[in-house]
Amino acid sequence: MNRALTIAFAALAMAGCAAAAQDAKAPAAAPVAPAAPVAAKPPAGPPPMPKPITLASRPGVTGGEAMFVEHCAQCHGPNGMGTGLLGRRVQPAMLEQRDNLAAAYVVMAARRGVGNMPAIPRGEVSDADLKLIADYLAAGPHGVAK
């Protein structure tokens, strides 16, 4: 069980969405080269929160991986809500690292919602795009620190 949570800094908040905490286990999978010029090592202390995974951090990706990054990585990336909550029950918490996701299960979880995950409606992600995502995850595990 993943209970090793480190507060990177406390406070940030509106509408009950608050507090910057982070999963201390996640950063290992996280570092992504920032686009801006960067020097020096991060200071000591709690590990910094990882940069969000977006298409810019995986140039050239296509197909199911691109769809996953566009539609899912917000929550199922290194510092996302989905990763944080799944990490309380299952490892690895990152969907892209799983080797046991069936495509049909991915489709069902997305369309109906599961646990605290809201349903992803068809107007937002089409059946065809969801199939690409499901097939991509079913073909995992994938390396994610790209």
Next chain:
Amino acid sequence: MADSPTPPRVDAATLKQAQRAFESALGAGKVFFEAIDREGYKDKFAVNDAAHHPAGAIAPTSVEEVQAALKVANQYKIPLWPVSRGKNLGYGGTAPVMAGSVVMDLSGMKKIEFDPQFGTVIVEPGVGFYDLYDFIQKNNLPYWLSTPGNSWGSVMGNALDRGVGYTPYGENTKNICGLEVVLPTGEVVRTGMGAFSNAPTWQAYPFGFGPGWDQMFVQSNFGVVTKMGMWLMPEPESLMGMDVEFDRPEDLKAMVDTIAPLRRERVLQQSPSIGNWLRAAAVATRREEWTDKPGALSDSVIDAIRKKFGLGWWGVSLRLYGREEVNKAAYKILESAIKSINPLIIKPTSWVKGQPLEYSGWTGTPMTFPMQNVNWYGGRGGHIGFSPIIQQDGTKALEQFRRTYARYQEYGMDYQGSFAFGERHLINVNAMIFNKDDPAMMAKVDPFFRQLVADAKTHGYGEYRTHLDYMDLVAKSYDWNGGALNKLNTRVKDALDPNGILAPGKSGIWPKAYAGEKKA
């Protein structure tokens, strides 16, 4: 399985005809009337699972398709409920106020037009904070977003709902500059300088000539916004500040009275938010790790939480943005002010361009992890928030806190409160985290919420934004001169939307056609 609601006075056969007409206008691939669609567009965080069920959804992806959909809706008298991305969880998500409405899902409209010289952008409704962040990263643009605690949603949707972020551009609705709107009867208008053909200044000057109507389309049901201009903050040279903790509940008074003048003076240009210990605990842990006792958390549990996370009763993060020399000077003023009111801990932070960036709300980085708080009680979690606007006055804030905290204890709910600064106001956000799998708890949420509305009303405080369930209740609380403002809104609504097909009930504005649906 999902039920099949129909709008008032529309039978199943007419709804079916309308569905076919939507399919002709948009293509069958953009029309969703299956059971899974009616389920998928419901309110995930609903307190009352029986309310706000949509009849189906449509997903136009262009202005012309929005116009075509409105034409069908007017022809068949089908109410439409537009959502940009529908991720304002806690306020209703994708679900409509009125059951039987058809959701107009605009998440497929994702164009971004960015002006790197002036730091302005035009976004369509489906552009999420992550999409805009991605665009900025791809193009290496020197601008920062101002992201909310759940950045999964739409940039436009957030600004049109008066959501906030944490940077100096955090009052997102104030940074709207020019809209393109499809009126309920199908005409397209552009506001501000956009009303002037070929004006290169649409995103430069928000007012144009004559009445400035950007805010008319904010939290309203007067049109479908298809483009929104917005200003973005230039990447600062320096970011300095401090995270501060205070020991006692009553320290809230000194915190507000110390920070507020700095905010009004604009020494502080961002919008700090004072919050309590549960913010961190509910994101990082579950309640069962602390106690198995029902009712509001006891002082001993609160002490344990504070000890584990190194928190005070209240914490606040203060940040300065801009030139390094200016920030250094301002920091001294900030430090001296904060030290004078006996903080428990001051943790200074400092960044200058070229150093590794902190990927947080302070740098406008999109995030979703704060929503982990819905797992606090376990089960299928959710939350709603009661958020009145109060004065920027320490005594008043402390009184408001004490009243509200006593109610949380009375109703046996764990307190997550914050006081977020604007320039002249505070938004007192009271989050109610709940567990939908606990019927006893769920039965308390609605009476608790109504009690807080009533308490605040007694002191002249009204909400800035609310969940679908309470739009009528809150609209009714804006009652000066016999509710003159709501009457004006209704007259405007009836003039612009004679069939009342666009988002009836939004913000308590009911067109004539559905006036009987009003609750309160």
